[in-house]
Amino acid sequence: MKYSCKYDVSMWNIGDIRVDGAAVLGPMSGFTFKSYREFMKPFGVAVSYSEMTSAVGIVNDDGHTSAYVDFDKNYPTGVQLFGHEAEDLAKAASIALETNPNIDFFDVNMGCPVHKIQRSGAGAILMKDPVKCGEIIRRMKQSVDVPITAKIRLGWDSDHMNYRDVIEELESAGVDAITVHARTKIEKYAGSPHYDVIADLQDDMTVPLIVSGNIYSLDDAVRAVGITGAKAVMVARGGVGNPFLVTQIDRYFRTGERLENPTVHEQVEWCIRLAEMILDEKGEDAGIRKLRSIAPKFIAGCHRSREYRLRLATQTVSMENMVSILDELDWKMGMERINSDGRRTYYSLDDCSDDC
Ligand SMILES: Cc1cc2nc3c(=O)[nH]c(=O)nc-3n(C[C@H](O)[C@H](O)[C@H](O)COP(=O)(O)O)c2cc1C
Numbered sequence: 001m002k003y004s005c006k007y008d009v010s011m012w013n014i015g016d017i018r019v020d021g022a023a024v025l026g027p028m029s030g031f032t033f034k035s036y037r038e039f040m041k042p043f044g045v046a047v048s049y050s051e052m053t054s055a056v057g058i059v060n061d062d063g064h065t066s067a068y069v070d071f072d073k074n075y076p077t078g079v080q081l082f083g084h085e086a087e088d089l090a091k092a093a094s095i096a097l098e099t100n101p102n103i104d105f106f107d108v109n110m111g112c113p114v115h116k117i118q119r120s121g122a123g124a125i126l127m128k129d130p131v132k133c134g135e136i137i138r139r140m141k142q143s144v145d146v147p148i149t150a151k152i153r154l155g156w157d158s159d160h161m162n163y164r165d166v167i168e169e170l171e172s173a174g175v176d177a178i179t180v181h182a183r184t185k186i187e188k189y190a191g192s193p194h195y196d197v198i199a200d201l202q203d204d205m206t207v208p209l210i211v212s213g214n215i216y217s218l219d220d221a222v223r224a225v226g227i228t229g230a231k232a233v234m235v236a237r238g239g240v241g242n243p244f245l246v247t248q249i250d251r252y253f254r255t256g257e258r259l260e261n262p263t264v265h266e267q268v269e270w271c272i273r274l275a276e277m278i279l280d281e282k283g284e285d286a287g288i289r290k291l292r293s294i295a296p297k298f299i300a301g302c303h304r305s306r307e308y309r310l311r312l313a314t315q316t317v318s319m320e321n322m323v324s325i326l327d328e329l330d331w332k333m334g335m336e337r338i339n340s341d342g343r344r345t346y347y348s349l350d351d352c353s354d355d356c
Pocket of ligand 1: 030
């Protein structure tokens, strides 16, 4: 199928921040930590977010949250906060910005479907009260002088898709951009996102729209933007182990050029580069644990790679050991190109059942 893009998405703004590019790296707890974001940046990421961070944790200085807000001046990087009291969120933003003036903006999580987060009154449950969503943004805007964005879903379930009410409240409170994950809370991460429901939504909005949901290939991105008119797409699961997807999206929306998928050899090199960066940030033990879940994704979707994925997931005990598994694969099938659709089916939904 051929999609055509009727929108120019190469330059847009988050408040006073000029954003150059259409590929946004979505917040993902357990993945979008500092070294992962730095690894992804040169592939063409226009904006990135921290993992979601507890506002109460920052306010109470609980010692676990400081790593989330610690980063160098990079490119528009937002700290994503979750919480349910406007006052906590406003205070957390101000403390975080004092701790790290490199924070370019704050995003508020209004879409997380995980039980633990809902129980605290944060995440997707906030959408049940659109006025409260607006109050949070208004209060945060009074507290800090950087842009504030929000990430929402379509609503609670298919009978309660109140995203338009929420957007209206957010906009009147002065939000600077909104991401819509085109699924309901009940759907979590499963099934096809409902881009048809938000067709041409950008036309009805006063701030930039970013869309999220099943962006695994360039065609997915072109289709999502073509339907909704969004300024950018959010790359989430589809980018883990396929950083070049960001380059494909970035290049297409600048020039119309379609770049081929990378080869297994390139994937192996990128996986090793990321591994070095993760070990540098997290240290050997924690780094290796992360790699067991991330490294297999670099070869997901390749023919005959199952054995190697399993070995990477279960036998990675050191960097040397991971490199030797990858080298063996590279030698066998280095010139094959990865298949984005194969990657889509590989991604088990269990991967994210409890992360956010
Ligand atoms: C493991 C995992 C962790 C996530 N963590 C966050 C998070 O911290 N904050 C957030 O707003 N969304 C989070 N998300 C949602 C993603 O940002 C994205 O909206 C969602 O995965 C839909 O995009 P996709 O279908 O292309 O993966 C997470 C998703 C996954 C799979």
